[in-house]
Amino acid sequence: MDLPAELVRALDRGLAGASPKPLAGAVERLMAHYRGTVGMATDHPLLSRREDVVAYAAYRMPATYAAVRSALGAFAALAPTWAPGSHVDVGGGTGAAAWAVADAWPTVGRTTVLDWAGPALELGRELAAASPVLARTAEWRRQRIGAGLEVPGADLVTVSYVLGELTGEDRERVVAEVLARGRVVAVVEPGTPAGYRRVLRAREQAIEAGWSVVAPCPHGAACPVVPGEDWCHFAVRLPRSSVHRQVKGGSLGYEDEKFSYLVASRTPLPTARHRVLRHPAQRKGMVTLQLCADDLTVRRTVVTKKRDPDLYRAARDTSWGDAWPPEGDTVRPR
Ligand SMILES: C[S@@+](CC[C@H](N)C(=O)[O-])C[C@H]1O[C@@H](n2cnc3c(N)ncnc32)[C@H](O)[C@@H]1O
Known part of the structure; x- marks a missing residue:
């Protein structure tokens, strides 16, 4: 999957001023975090400094964009006439899912990105200035996922690569809140056994709330993929930019991002x-x-x-x- 040209250029520009050594150190810290060698749920934003956010944008954002875009593509193929008027991205960070929604449905009227990390929202806003859709539609808002979380109502709510950073209680809370406020909800997680388990639990919550599972599943009955034996996940191949290769190391011109996902709808849609x-x-x-x-x-x-x-x-x-x-x-x- 190709990344939008505007996003590639914006990332290149955003990363141009970063000095390689601190950036590589920041990437190393993030990689250790996401590989689970340090605790995942924290009581403060991990992306609290500009260099961490720039590292995230270089190291992860293209891959999270591609995973969300791929999940949305599978959904859009099933509901070709559906389009969101409004989108909320919870834990949206630098805006990967906002870019994916803007690419899938350029007619989206309003996008609200919520995150507790101010520097992530700042870089997200800077990058989004390069998108004709997001420059017009996106609002970047500080919001903590926790007690008192309030998600604005929207046609589409995305929660991408966020559940793994939350406590069990906050995970349940954020999924319940997006099910209360959205019309279609997309949850995307890393394509690991743990990511799949979190998606599976979100799927249960959606079904308990009376929602319909639209993708990837052909039905809303119990998932036949048994945790511990296997995990439902998919993969998307994306090109690596030269900056990306520099910060991540390795010489391959592409990477494969594995992800698990769920798209559910308040009203039934084809599966x-x-x-x-x-x-x-x-x-x-x-x-x-x-x-x-x-x-x-x-x-x-x-x-x-x-x-x-x-x-x-x-x-x-x-x-x-x-x-x-x-x-x-x-x-x-x-
Ligand atoms: C792995 S990043 C994913 C960012 C973006 N959704 C993406 O797909 O690239 C996780 C995001 O969740 C945010 N986050 C984690 N815990 C949070 C919390 N308790 N409240 C608000 N945001 C949180 C982080 O600041 C970060 O931007």
């Missing part, structure tokens, strides 16, 4: 019939797909050229994370 849960395995004349299926199971299906040439061609073009089958792939809400 995928099945969802592809792994890279399809291709052999001559045959594609094997691992599916989360509408019969509430995870199962394999083998598509052969001999038996069904059209479906086989479609299977060859199908990727991990796609809806299956690709055409007429939605199930109307019952």
Whole structure:
């Protein structure tokens, strides 16, 4: 997935003044934090200094953008006529999800980014000046997720890579609050067993609140992917800029971001019939797909050229994370 050109240029400009050594040190600290070698929930913002925020924007923002954009793309494919008039991004930091929403729905009328880290919001605002959509729509507001959290009502609320930084109590609280205030909610977490567990709990909360699960799941019944045995996650490949390569080390021109996600809606919307849960395995004349299926199971299906040439061609073009089958792939809400 390509990043918006305006975001790439804005990041390059935003990082241009940073001296490499302190930036590399700040990236190292953040990496240690996100790898879980230090405690995750804190009682003060981790992104409290400009150099930490710049490091975050260089090291993580392109990947979190790509994960959110990918999740929103899966949702938009199921609801092509739906578009949000307003968007709130909770724990939005430097605005990755705001950029993703602006890219998916440039007609969005108002975007409010909430975070407790002032320097993150400041850099977010500076970067967003380069986006024709966000320059017009975005408001950047200090807000702590905790007791007394108030999320403005919005058509779409995103909570991206935030739940892992919160205490269990605040996690429950923020999900309950966005379900009370939003019409569609997207939760995105790292594609790890722990990230998946947090998404699964948000999914339970949404279902308990009477919401409909739209993506990635084909249904709102119990998730057939059992924590401890496996975890539901997807991946998106994104290009690394040269600054990105400098701060992260390594020479690859791309990286793969793994993520887990949930999109749920207050009112029912179509879902995928099945969802592809792994890279399809291709052999001559045959594609094997691992599916989360509408019969509430995870199962394999083998598509052969001999038996069904059209479906086989479609299977060859199908990727991990796609809806299956690709055409007429939605199930109307019952
Ligand atoms: C990993 S960053 C994700 C930022 C952004 N959502 C993204 O996807 O790139 C986590 C964000 O959550 C914010 N955050 C963590 N705990 C918070 C709290 N208790 N109240 C408000 N914001 C919080 C942090 O300041 C940070 O910006």
